[in-house]
Amino acid sequence: MTTQNKIEIGTKEEITWCPGCPNFLVLAAWKNALAKLIKEGYKQEDFVMCTGIGCHPKIYDYLNISGVYGLHGRVLPVCLGMKLGNPNLKALGFSGDGDAYAEGMEHFIHAARYNADITYFVADNQNFALTTGQPTPTSPQGFKSKAEPAGEYNMPLNPVKLALAAGASFIARINPKDLVHSQEIIEKAIKHKGFAFVESVQDCLIFNMNSKDLVPLMYKVDNKDKKKAQELADEWDYDKKDGKIPIGIIYQEEKPILEEKWPQLKKLRESGKGRKSIK
Amino acid sequence: MRLNILIGGKAGQGINKVSQIVSRVLNKIGYYTFNYRDYQSLIRGGHNFNVLSISDKKIGSIESKLDGIIALDDKTIELHKNELKKEGFIIKCGDFCTIGKNVNIAQAGGLIKILGIQKENLIEEIKKEFGDNKEAIAAAEDGYKTKNSKFNLERLKNKIVNKIAIMSGSQGISKGAIDSGINLYLAYPMTPATAVMHELASKQFDNSSGTNLIVFEAENEISVANAGLGASFTGAKVMIGTAGGGFDLMTEALSFQGMAEIPLVVYLASRPGPGTGIPTYSLQDDLDVALRGGHGEFPRIVIAPGDPIECIEKTNEAFYLSEKFNALSIILSDKHLAESEFSTDRKPNKIIDFKITRKVPGEGIVKASSYEHDKFGNTTENSAIAKKNADERLKKYDEIKKDVKKFEMIKIYGNKNAKNLIIGWGSTKTVILDALDAIDGSIENPLKGKYKFLQVLYMKPISDEIKKEIEKASKVILVENNVTGQLGRLIREKTGIAIKNKILKYDGKPFTSDELKEEILKVK
Numbered sequence: 001m002t003t004q005n006k007i008e009i010g011t012k013e014e015i016t017w018c019p020g021c022p023n024f025l026v027l028a029a030w031k032n033a034l035a036k037l038i039k040e041g042y043k044q045e046d047f048v049m050c051t052g053i054g055c056h057p058k059i060y061d062y063l064n065i066s067g068v069y070g071l072h073g074r075v076l077p078v079c080l081g082m083k084l085g086n087p088n089l090k091a092l093g094f095s096g097d098g099d100a101y102a103e104g105m106e107h108f109i110h111a112a113r114y115n116a117d118i119t120y121f122v123a124d125n126q127n128f129a130l131t132t133g134q135p136t137p138t139s140p141q142g143f144k145s146k147a148e149p150a151g152e153y154n155m156p157l158n159p160v161k162l163a164l165a166a167g168a169s170f171i172a173r174i175n176p177k178d179l180v181h182s183q184e185i186i187e188k189a190i191k192h193k194g195f196a197f198v199e200s201v202q203d204c205l206i207f208n209m210n211s212k213d214l215v216p217l218m219y220k221v222d223n224k225d226k227k228k229a230q231e232l233a234d235e236w237d238y239d240k241k242d243g244k245i246p247i248g249i250i251y252q253e254e255k256p257i258l259e260e261k262w263p264q265l266k267k268l269r270e271s272g273k274g275r276k277s278i279k
Numbered sequence: 280m281r282l283n284i285l286i287g288g289k290a291g292q293g294i295n296k297v298s299q300i301v302s303r304v305l306n307k308i309g310y311y312t313f314n315y316r317d318y319q320s321l322i323r324g325g326h327n328f329n330v331l332s333i334s335d336k337k338i339g340s341i342e343s344k345l346d347g348i349i350a351l352d353d354k355t356i357e358l359h360k361n362e363l364k365k366e367g368f369i370i371k372c373g374d375f376c377t378i379g380k381n382v383n384i385a386q387a388g389g390l391i392k393i394l395g396i397q398k399e400n401l402i403e404e405i406k407k408e409f410g411d412n413k414e415a416i417a418a419a420e421d422g423y424k425t426k427n428s429k430f431n432l433e434r435l436k437n438k439i440v441n442k443i444a445i446m447s448g449s450q451g452i453s454k455g456a457i458d459s460g461i462n463l464y465l466a467y468p469m470t471p472a473t474a475v476m477h478e479l480a481s482k483q484f485d486n487s488s489g490t491n492l493i494v495f496e497a498e499n500e501i502s503v504a505n506a507g508l509g510a511s512f513t514g515a516k517v518m519i520g521t522a523g524g525g526f527d528l529m530t531e532a533l534s535f536q537g538m539a540e541i542p543l544v545v546y547l548a549s550r551p552g553p554g555t556g557i558p559t560y561s562l563q564d565d566l567d568v569a570l571r572g573g574h575g576e577f578p579r580i581v582i583a584p585g586d587p588i589e590c591i592e593k594t595n596e597a598f599y600l601s602e603k604f605n606a607l608s609i610i611l612s613d614k615h616l617a618e619s620e621f622s623t624d625r626k627p628n629k630i631i632d633f634k635i636t637r638k639v640p641g642e643g644i645v646k647a648s649s650y651e652h653d654k655f656g657n658t659t660e661n662s663a664i665a666k667k668n669a670d671e672r673l674k675k676y677d678e679i680k681k682d683v684k685k686f687e688m689i690k691i692y693g694n695k696n697a698k699n700l701i702i703g704w705g706s707t708k709t710v711i712l713d714a715l716d717a718i719d720g721s722i723e724n725p726l727k728g729k730y731k732f733l734q735v736l737y738m739k740p741i742s743d744e745i746k747k748e749i750e751k752a753s754k755v756i757l758v759e760n761n762v763t764g765q766l767g768r769l770i771r772e773k774t775g776i777a778i779k780n781k782i783l784k785y786d787g788k789p790f791t792s793d794e795l796k797e798e799i800l801k802v803k
């Protein structure tokens with residue numbers, strides 16, 4: 001474990017994403033959002049992230065906030081532990097779609113159910129990019145790869161529907177090419193009290209250029225109604241390349257968070273302290 | 280003086296209550312007890328039993344022959360009558376047909392009478408347990424009245440009266456964790472680790488522990504282990520607990536611990552495997568996986584206490600070492616240690632008090648990574664740094680090795696000059712002590728006995744003294760409750776010495792002291 005003192009939202013680490021990878025836009029949106037929140041009074045040292053393993057999770061090296069570079073698929077348990085350890089921290093999770101919906105699927109459902117105050121960002125490029133383009137649960141039917149030369153046979157999973165069913169209290173989708181909108185949604189997700197799920201629908205320049213065709217289908221929404229949210233979730237099934245794809249806040253609701261339910265955590269919240277410093 | 284009484288019946292009939300009442304009464308008048316719990320993986324019905332062993336001396340085992348049977352159903356008699364000594368007694372369920380739901384209490388009353396103990400002791404205990412519940416008191420009195428005394432267990436005048444406490448290994452582990460200031464216990468239910476979860480959960484709203492403890496049941500063991508690391512990273516004192524299968528699920532996270540160097544204490548209570556095995560029975564078969572589970576090479580500490588008081592002490596040491604070295608500590612137990620009820624009279628060592636001094640999130644930027652990383656915690660694939668870090672992890676293990684020397688890594692009992700050396704660990708400790716005493720009083724009378732017993736408590740790092748002890752002995756016998764002699768293999772790996780005489784038991788049941796005595800005597 002190691003520590004670093006200078007206050008700067010980015011790092012000097014060499015970025016190893018492919019030139020032009022949408023993850024650069026995602027990083028910019030995150031940096032802007034965090035910088036803005038810090039200006040508004042959030043403390044940089046109170047943010048704590050956990051990233052999975054994959055192309056997107058390399059963001060760990062590029063953000064100058066505390067955090068854990070975890071295991072593939074296990075982002076949310078680490079975030080949960082961080083909140084149980086010190087509920088005053090702002091926990092941020094970063095995963096690819098393989099990380100979130102394949103390896104770590106069970107944690108996604110339960111994190112939504114626990115409703116701890118965690119922001120969970122999934123960069124969905126509809127493939128396992130870092131392992132060279134195999135299909136994930138959100139790859140469209142017919143998606144060809146070295147692992148499945150005949151193409152993917154299964155219908156993709158709809159994570160937005162799943163998040164709704166699991167009880168997530170904030171569900172949003174972004175198009176990272178719309179930097180300003182993406183940044184705004186990330187800020188709102190962080191400010192949301194409870195489990196906030198933000199999915200970025202993005203290309204992988206090397207293994208999946210699918211989302212290029214999806215951008216024209218995207219339109220912005222800002223919804224808090226559950227019934228409407230279900231309709232919005234159904235508008236795109238992650239398979240077809242026509243119809244409409246809502247981006248923005250698909251659902252948001254206020255409900256008690258895990259940290260308010262446990263008296264022990266409430267005590268830490270009221271004191272503003274973590275385990276190390278509380279008496 | 281030693282008696283063994285089996286209390287059997289269907290799950291849910293109140294077998295444990297009988298053991299509990301009788302043990303408490305006996306402890307109060309100066310007798311030691313040891314209660315073995317044998318139960319099946321079902322909730323109601325089936326056949327469960329306890330064997331309550333009673334002695335005027337310290338004991339930690341049961342014997343194979345019974346002085347009495349308390350049968351809450353007829354099946355108990357059918358199944359166990361062959362174990363009953365010729366002059367043994369039976370208290371049948373039918374003796375108290377009219378009592379209704381308090382049959383077990385009447386039987387406890389009957390047993391107290393048979394043992395020849397004064398009635399006041401019984402009634403006092405019943406009142407303590409049930410308050411002024413008239414039916415319970417009447418049942419106990421009825422039971423007492425119906426039976427005749429067969430033994431004469433008088434109040435002993437030894438010093439231990441009022442100092443004996445009944446404690447299970449699980450209670451010891453929990454106490455050690457609370458003494459260490461545990462903030463978070465994470466688990467997913469799995470016998471025989473669950474008792475610690477229940478014990479700690481029952482204490483979490485008890486402010487006297489002062490640790491603001493949370494017991495959290497996560498969605499699976501993978502989540503448990505990763506959440507444990509997340510919480511520890513933020514400065515919480517964390518323990519996670521499980522049995523074999525759950526431990527397997529955790530191993531990737533343990534390896535992550537090895538790279539990220541976030542302190543973590545793991546409680547691993549084993550049961551007979553492989554697979555789901557025999558969930559509610561006992562085997563010491565997870566030493567291997569505790570030593571090696573998790574990919575890659577990284578330091579760890581593995582400690583195996585052998586009785587409830589050692590559970591308190593070693594859990595405290597595990598917490599201390601994890602925090603001091605940002606290391607993984609595994610406390611190894613099994614069903615027999617975790618769930619048997621020992622009467623203990625030794626005070627645990629002084630609590631090692633320690634504070635978290637490392638920088639945690641909220642105090643600045645802190646990073647911990649499962650990737651190989653530079654000094655800021657950022658990813659690196661640089662070979663020079665990779666080698667340097669690997670060397671540092673190795674060096675850390677050397678430091679751990681030095682530091683643990685201040686703790687009891689092994690214990691030696693009996694005649695220090697004896698040429699016959701028994702080696703064992705964990706839950707076999709107390710049965711070995713009882714067996715050696717039964718042979719020639721070796722433990723009680725260290726100057727006279729022909730045996731000594733070496734108990735290994737630290738499995739990793741392991742003590743250099745073991746080799747010296749083996750070399751001094753002319754006969755070495757390994758006693759383990761597993762199929763292949765896992766400690767024996769570890770000793771061979773560390774010392775080059777293969778122990779040929781092995782007494783191994785692996786039917787899911789613990790050794791009885793009389794059978795172990797015979798086995799030891801058989802070794803020529």
Ligand SMILES: Cc1ncc(C[n+]2csc(CCOP(=O)(O)OP(=O)(O)O)c2C)c(N)n1
Nearest residue numbers: 053054055056072096097098099128129130
């Ligand atoms: C337990 C485990 N299994 C497999 C891997 C190998 N692995 C590394 S990255 C990755 C895929 C990442 O895909 P995704 O989460 O979609 O992120 P992306 O690379 O597309 O951003 C896999 C399978 C691993 N690191 N750990």
Ligand code: SF4
Nearest residue numbers: 018021055129204205
């Ligand atoms: S492989 Fe795809 S996701 Fe990974 S860096 Fe390159 S473009 Fe980005």
